[in-house]
Structure formats: structure tokens, C-alpha cells
Amino acid sequence: MARAPSIVRESLKVRVQSGFKNPLVVRDGEGCYIKDVDNKKYLDFHSIVCTNNVGYGRPELKEVIKQYSKRGVYKIDGTFFYTEEALILAKKVLKTLPHSLKKVFFINSGAEAVENAIKLVYSKKGPYTGVCMENAFHGRTLGALTFTNSKSIHKRNFPMFPHHELQFCSEKDYCRYKELEDLIVREVTPAFVIMECVQGEGGYRPASKAFVQYLRKITKEHDIAFIIDEIQSGMGRTGKWWSFEHYNVVPDIMTAAKSLQVGATITSAQYDVNKEEIGSISSTWGGGHLIDLAMGSAVMDIIQKENLVKNAERMGKYMLNRFKEIQMKYPGKIIDARGLGLMIGVEMDNKHRQQKIIDAAFKGKLLLLGASEKTIRIAPPMVIDEATADKGIEILEKLIKKY
Template sequence: MRPSIRTKLPGPKSSIIINKIKKLNIAYSNPYPYVHNKKGEGCYFQDVDGNVFIDFASQICSNPLGYNNPEINAVIKKYKQSPIKYGGQDFNVKEHLDLLEELITITPKGLNRAFLVNSGAEAVENCIKLAMRKQKKAKFGISFRGDFHGRTIGALSYTHSKPIQKQNFFSVQNKILPFNETGGENLIKIINKNGASKIAFVLTEVIQGEGGYNIAPEKLVKKIRKITNSYNIPLIVDEVQSGMGRTGKWWAHQHFNISPDLMSSAKALQVGAAVTSKKFNVEPGSISSTWGGGHTLDLAIGLKTIQIIKKHNLLSHVTRLGSYLKKGLNNLNLENVRGKGLMLAFDLKDKNTRNNLVIESLNQGLVILGCGEKSIRIIPPYIISRKEIDKALEIIDTSNKKVNIPGFRHRGKICSYIQCGESHT
């Protein structure tokens, strides 16, 4: 397959479906201008109008193995009988055990307990609750400026990436640290003022996702780990976007040689997971979820995803192809190229130019995604080849040159769909 755009975007069939969803969905956030037709192969997919795209957005990091992966399709074929979803925390399915067992083969040493839920926000939410349960005198939790942890009220209270995400939503008690080398000193100040026992947890993304693919300074991560260890404050690392091999290691925090007390995973794992150690065991009934551990197909795909990454040595592939891609982006003289493995980003001169670049690339059949104020994230599936990277780089280059021509404006209705490359997760 190769990228081929035959219609204006969105095409006529896509337009009908998207506009109907828009009418009925109270919070539809300007979706991308196409509707998947389920055909696709590897990094390519087709829409219902026959346009073919190359996907460098990977369903926001939740599709690490691309489209119609034969080993994943074989798993899907086995699930022919209803129900697919069981009440997994109360009624048992073997898939629950299988995923837990496989998951703890890749989690950091000592983190060998997990609670499975439905989404990234729930994974973070349950890490927060497990920490609160342990820190019985605690009054607040702490996270970092620019963090994104999800949309439930708990996770959202610790999210500080864009004001629109929080407007009118009350917060759980929280404090904010700067995402730079002064973060450690600030944490000490909070401890000195309030007492360590008042702090339920420190929550962080070591590579901020939605907030702009900002990599934490190594000194900050190490310092925060040291302080939280010495004051017995649980450290939660949110690996919902950066985990499961995206950076070339199973978990992004492994690039910093630290280990958290709790960790959230989701997206590429296909289900949410709050991962921790038995120190954080809670009494029955204190946390639960109807479908947690009972979404059999998702659990089976999550299991197979880990197995495929292992079997095909995809972590080394991600590292190798990640450096090739990063080098290619640098050769295009893009601003502030950064990231690890296949979790890469660069900046444009302003938000408007970034948004135009998303649209121009789409018009040439490349799907990319914005993040932060004026950045583009580059997150292809782990199975990407050099040839596909070359094609994507060519599209980025031509689009970038075009959108930087003074007075450039994109044409057509496309931006009333995609609201110009804004991302939401």
C-alpha cells in the first residue's frame, strides 16, 4: 500500500457519518476528516471513501502493531461467542490471569501486582486511590506543570496541560511542581511546610505526552525519586502514553534508571492497569470496576501484543528505527526535534503553522498529531520500516515548506473537522 488521497477531505461518505455523529455526540471534539473502513495493512489504512493514509499517530499510541496484524487478527477470530465482556472483578475469566501473568514479566522488579481497568484515566485514578489508601493522613497529591493524566475528576485534578480541560471542573486537593530542575527544591519546600505525611503521592510523566512531548530532565527525575524514597512518599509514574515499548524500553522511566512505587499503563496494553507491589494491597471492596479484568477480547489482544513485541524483538526495532527517524527529522532542519524511540516530536514556529502542517500532511496522506502549544508528535506503529519513514519524511518536508510560505492558508472545509490538528489526549 501507499498513501493515496482521491477525494477532498473528508470524502463524501466520511462526511455523512462524521456529521451525523457530530449532531448526536455532545462532546465530539473535531475529529480527523475520515472514517476508517477497517481495510489496512501494517502502517497503512483506508477510509470509507477509498483514501489510503500512512499512520504516524497510531491511534494516539494505542495501536502499536498497525492494521490487520495477522497474529492479532488470529486472536480476534477466536472470540465468536457472547458475552465478550464479563464482570471481571467478581466473575472470573482465564484471560484476566493470562494478562496479569504476562504483564508482570515486563514490569519493573518488585512491581508484580496489578489492577486491571478500562482506560488510561482509570489506571491513573486507581494508582491515586491505592496511594491515598496507604498514606492515611494525607491531604493532597502533587503533580507537574504540563502533565496530562486523564479526564476523570481525580486524574484531571492532577492534569495541568491545557485550561480548557479543567474549566468549571472542581479539583481534588493538589499542588503543582515545575517540570524542570527546580522541581526537587520545590518538593522539599512543600514537605517542610506541610509535613511528608500530608502528601499522598507525587505523580509524574517522565515524558509528558499531551503536554508537548517534553522530556523530564534526568536530574529532576532522580531527585524526585530520591526525595520521595527518603520521605516515604509514593511515586506514581504515568506510563499510559510512553509505556509498553513506545520509547524502545518497556517503560519510559527505565531511561532514567529509577523505579516507581506505582505505575499506570493503558493505550498499547489495550486495557488500563494500575501496577504496583503488594505493599499497596487494599481490603476487598475498596476499589473495583465492573468490566475490569473481564473484557476478554481486549485482555487477549493485550496479552498477544506483549508476546509479539517480545517475539519479534520490537524494542530493538523501535530503538533502531527511532534513531533513523530522529536523524531524518533533524536533517529536515525542524525545530527542537526530541524524544526517545518512536515517541518523537518537533516544534513549529507557532500554533497556526503547526495546525497547517497537520492539515497539509493529511492532504498528502500522512496522519500526524499535534501536542502542546505548537508541537507535532511523531508516533508510528512499532513495525514501521525505513521505506515508510522515508515516505513520511518526504511528506513532512514538502508540507513544511508549503506552510511556511508567507500568507499560506489551507483551503476547503478540512479545518472545520479537525480543528487544525488540536489533540485531546
Template sequence: MDVPKIVVTPPGPKAREILERDSKVISPSYVRFYPLVVERGEGSLLYDVDGNVYIDLNSGLGVMNVGHAHPEVVEAIKRQAEKLLHYSNTDFYYEESVKFAEKLVSIAPGNFGKKVFFSNSGTESVEAAIKLARWRTKRQYVIGFIGAFHGRTYGSLSITSSKPVQRAGFSPLVPGIVHVPYPYSYRCPFGASPDDPEECANRTIAFIEDWVFGKFVPPEEVAAFIFEPIQGEGGYIVPPENFIPQLRKLANEHGILLIDDEVQAGMGRTGKWWAIQHFGVDPDILTSAKALGGGLPIGATIAREDVMTWPGGSHASTFGGNPVSCASGLATINVIEREKLVERAAALGDKVMKLLNEWKEKYEIVGDVRGKGLMIGIEIVKDKTSRKKAPDLAQEIMMRAWKSGVAIITAGVNALRIFPPLNIEEEYLFKALEIVEDKIREVS
């Protein structure tokens, strides 16, 4: 199939009509990347209401790891919907949630017993994680990282710190949250050279020990560190190899739990089931959502069984672990396993990185490329020497690519994310990248 295909400059007339109606009834708090009005999705392709066909480089914000409308996922949803739509798993029992939890426990990192709390979204999986960490340790502080995005309900919002608008006007937030810089080695907050990422991690850990623990937060009152193994909304930032292992060590020294937020990076995306597996560390609590349900809403908080010991009634959710979402999630994992999508993400990711590293050589505005598997960020800058962020250029590249049929989006303020379905046809992926490169060349 010859894709992408733009038959009318988007937004076309049907899209414009829907945008107009949307503006009258939908909350203005949403920020849409561009006025794309989707009608149908199939595999890695999106069809808009005016007949344009796009290549999806963002997987519906990281949800469609197995592509749109995967027949096996759709079939599992239909089968389950006809059998049982709902029966509050936190008040009664059904097998679908048990089957799904058994599968998750078997693929989650750590050679120890685990238990699963089901919710409906990423933010709820984080809420459960921080409540559990506080409950289990009876300690008040949670240490999060600047640039992180963990969600928008009050607990997770209190840790989220990727854009001021997310927090502005909503205080007071939950107390007991302490923020420290993330080792963003291309722009190390502690002044280490971009060529020495490990030094950036060392300085971050030293800052926590000397300035946080040493000055105002007694480590014996810290319940958890919460972090993204690759920061997503913050700009697709991969931490230095030695960072998470050092954080694990520090946590062990002080009886602090490690919460690994894999809502965006998990489910095979990075070429391992979970991004933390690149760093050889097992978390105490892991959160997952987005791709977990194959397109249906579900969140999971997976914890060591000796951590998830809270009593009946302490935390629950009417819809959490809905049977249809569980059936869809299980089918999604089966597809990832059978189609070997974890391995594919790794192999295809390597090819993409090779190409993007050539762009870095060729274009002055491509400051940094980084990522693992098919979670890749391209940081757009004014020039390589100043490394000054160029959000206007990133935005322009995104808009031009979209108008040419590539649904690519930004991360942070000035990174472009390459985040396609893991089973995207290689031909489509490289066609989309060719278009993105054209746009980079044009705006350069």
C-alpha cells in the same frame, strides 16, 4: 504499494456525509484533529471512506503499537470471543486475566512482587493509582506536574493540566492535588538555559523542597508524586536525565509513592518496555492503557505487592480485565516480543532523530526535536532566537500533511508528534517524513 494515495481531496463526499450526521448526534466535546473518516486500517496504513490511503503517524492516538488489524491479535480476539465474552472479573474468576497479569508483572519494572488492577481505560488506571496511593499511605496530598495529561474523570482530571479547556467549568475538582512545574528544559519554568537540562531538573526539585514542602505541603502528608516519564499531551517533553532519579530520592526520603503514568509512553513505544526504564528508576505504581489492549479497551494499574494490599470491596470494575481485552493484550505483547518491536522502536527512533536533527539545522521554525524510540516531538516556533511558539504553523503543517496522505497530529499547542506503529515499514515511515518535511519547507 505506492502510498500514500489521495484519490479525492479529503474530506471526500462520503466523509462529508458522515461528518454531517456526526455533528447531529455525537457530543461536541470531542476535538477532532481533522475530518478524517476512517473505514479500515491495516498495518501502518489507513483507508478512508472515499478510498484515500494514508500513512498513520499517530497509531490511532498511541494505541496501535503493533499496527492495525495485526492477524495474531485479531485471531486471539476471535478465539476468545467465541469462548467467553464476559464474566465480571471483579466478582468471579477466569484464567485470561491471570495470564495477562502474570505477563505484565514479568515485564513491569522492578525486581519485586507486583499485583495488577484491571480497568478499561487510561483515566481509570490513574483513578485506581491515586486511590491506592491515598489508601495505602493514609495521606491526602498528591503532587502532579503542570502540562500533564492523566485523563478526564474527576480524580485524574484534577491532576491533568495540559489545556485550560479540560478543566474550565468542571470545578470543584478533587481536593488535595498540588501542581508543580515539569522540567521542560527547552522552556525551563525556572529560567535555566535550554543547554543545561540538568540544571532545570535541579531547580524543579529545589522548588518542591523549598517552596512546596517548605511553605505549605507537609511532606509527611503527601501520598504520591504522579508524573509522565515523557509528557505526551503536554507536547512530547522529555525530562532531563537526572529528574526522575532525583524525584525517586525525594519520594524515598519522605515515604511518598511514585506513580509512573505510562498510558502513552509505555508498551515498547520508547525503545524500552516502559519509558521510566530509560532513567533507571522503579516506580511503586505504574499505569498503562492505550497500546496495552492492542486496540481493545483495557487499563492496568500495576503496583508493588506491598503497596497493593487494599481489602476486598475497596475498588473494582465490572468490565475491567475483560477476557477478550486480556487475550488481545497478551497477543499484543507476544507480537512485540516476537517481532522485537522494542528494539526496533529504539533503532528506528535513532534513525528518525538523526534526520530530524538535520531539519533542526535547516529550518528556522524547527525549534526543538526530542524523544525516545518512536515517541518523538518536533516543536514548531516562529524562529530559533525568540523560541516563540507557532501553533498556527504547526497546525498548517499537520493539515497539509494530512491532505497529502500523512495522518500526523500535534501535541501541546505547537509540537508535531512522530508516533507510528512500531512495526511500520521503514519505507513508509521515511516517505511520510519526506512529506512532512515538504510541508515544513512550504510554510517556512
């Protein structure tokens, strides 16, 4: 007798409905595939929202868990005590970044990483207006939520900080480049600008290079903190360790999480905590969740050892080309196929078609996830090869043809 239906049914009685996408009860995984409690095998085309960039069933990660099972302590207050795991991971993260990004603050999640990026700026400048992009997503905690604009339900009835939204400019958009300058002249010099170089929940939309460089230029000229959110796009997914590398800019502060296994706020010296500010940012488990920190370190080692950043670049080009070919076959159904590395958005002509395809794909053992109103995100584990990619693309093409 199948176990998944009863687990789903009982879960809905005792758990808050936070947005479960399909009745999948995860038990195991191998490579690009997830297995449920009934041993059904699903090809994962979104890496559980980019949290599993190196795939499933990794012996290196199993070994980390095995080694820590021998320990008598797994979680300590990482802001009161030092841990070797936090030191090792911080050094590995900083090694992938420009030298101007000098210090790391570890935290539980991506939203908390954004919260602390904002707090670092407010500590120096005061609680002035922050600037974000239309259709941005930076998290669901109240501070980060102010600067999140991808879906109205995320913010309904919640209070917000002073903020201003700019148009997000992709290569295909007509862009109002002077918008930030106009804000400064008309109203106020903001404390910070925060953006994703590739919007995640906003539809897997890469920003135009000219737009990102313009924002960096204006923020430098006016001493405005420039924060880049790498929570989904980082850790090699776009074919670079960090998506901002595609744009020849360097932020003042960066956030990371998901595939890193912990949240991280990485700052330049300008926004580092000084002696008078010690205690302004803190967290019980920040830098003290030993297993997650060790797992993050092992993930970075795998990415480097197996050259998965290069594979994300190569396979991203391959898969995007395949989707562009499918778009040419069905131009009335697919209005755009875009992306950077293995962060690809296939935008349908309407939400109804998008959802029908996602639901049907689950029945066909392919895991898909929406982004924005009409887009299907394609973000498989970075270990994917052409044969595995072709299996998922073949399923998806049949569904596009059908629906």
C-alpha cells in the same frame, strides 16, 4: 459517491463534539496505514495516540477475534469472577517489570488506571495533597483531571483535589530541583508524586534523568508514593518496555493502557489492597473484558516475537536524526526536535504553523496530531521501517518548507 462526508455530517448531529481532529471515517488498516470508508489510504504517524503500537491488519489479532466469535460470553464482571485471560495478561505484564511491582488491577482505560493508582495511595495515607507536573496529562475523569495541566479547557469549571504542581524538567530546562523539598518543609508531606517520564500531551518532552532520580530519592526518603504514568510511553514505544527503565528508577505504582488494550494499575506490595480494604477499588469490566484482555496478551506476544522494542529504539534514532536535519534547514520554523524511541516531538515556532501543517498533511494522506500548543507528535506504529518513515518525513518536510 463518497460516504465519509455524509457519515461525518450525520455524526455531528447526534454525537457530542468531543474534539474530532479531521473528517476521517476509519474502516480498515494494514501495517502503518489506515483506510477510510472510501478506500483512501493514510499513513499513520501517531498510531491513534499510541493505541496501535503493532500496526494494523495483524493476522494474530484477527485470529483472537475469530476464536472469541465462537464463545457465548465476551464480557463478565471481572472483579466478581476469575478469568484465565486476566491471569495470562497479568503474568505477561509483570514479567516485563521489576520484581517489586507485584500485583495488577485491570480497568477499562488509562484515566481509570490513574484514578485507581490515586485511590490505592489514599487508602493507605488519607486524602492528602498529591503532586503532579506542569503540562502533565493523566486523564479526563475528575480525579485524574486534578493532576492534568496540559490545556486549560480540560479543567475549566471542574472541581479539584488538593494538589501542587512542580516544574517538569527536561534536559534543556533550567530546573528548580529543590521545589519538592521546599513544599515538604513549607507546607506538607504529600501523599504521592505522579509523573510521565516522557510527557505526552505536554509536548513529547523526555524528563531529565537527574530530575527523575531526584524525585525518586526524595519520595523514598519521605515515604511518598511515586507513581509513573506509562499510558502513552509504555509497551516498548520509547525503546524500552517502560519509559522509567531509561532513568534507573522503579516506581511504587505504575499505570498502563492504550497499546495494552485495557487499563492497568500495577502496584508494589506496600500499596496492595489488604483484607480490610477489599472493595475499595472495583470495576464491572475490570479484568472481565475477555476479548480486550486476549488482544492485549497477543499484542505483547507480537512485540516480543518481532523485537519491536529494539525496532522502536532503532527507528526512533533514525527518525529523530532526520528531523534534526530538517530543523537545521528551517531553524526559524522548527525550534526543537526531541524524543525517546518512537515518541518524538517536532516543536514549531507558533501554533498557527503547527495547525496549518497538520491540516495540509491530512490532505496529503499523512496523519499527524498535535501535542501541547506548538508541537507535532511523531509516534508511528513500532513496525515502521526506514522506507515507510521516509515517505512520511518527505511529506512533512515539504509542508514545513511551504508553510
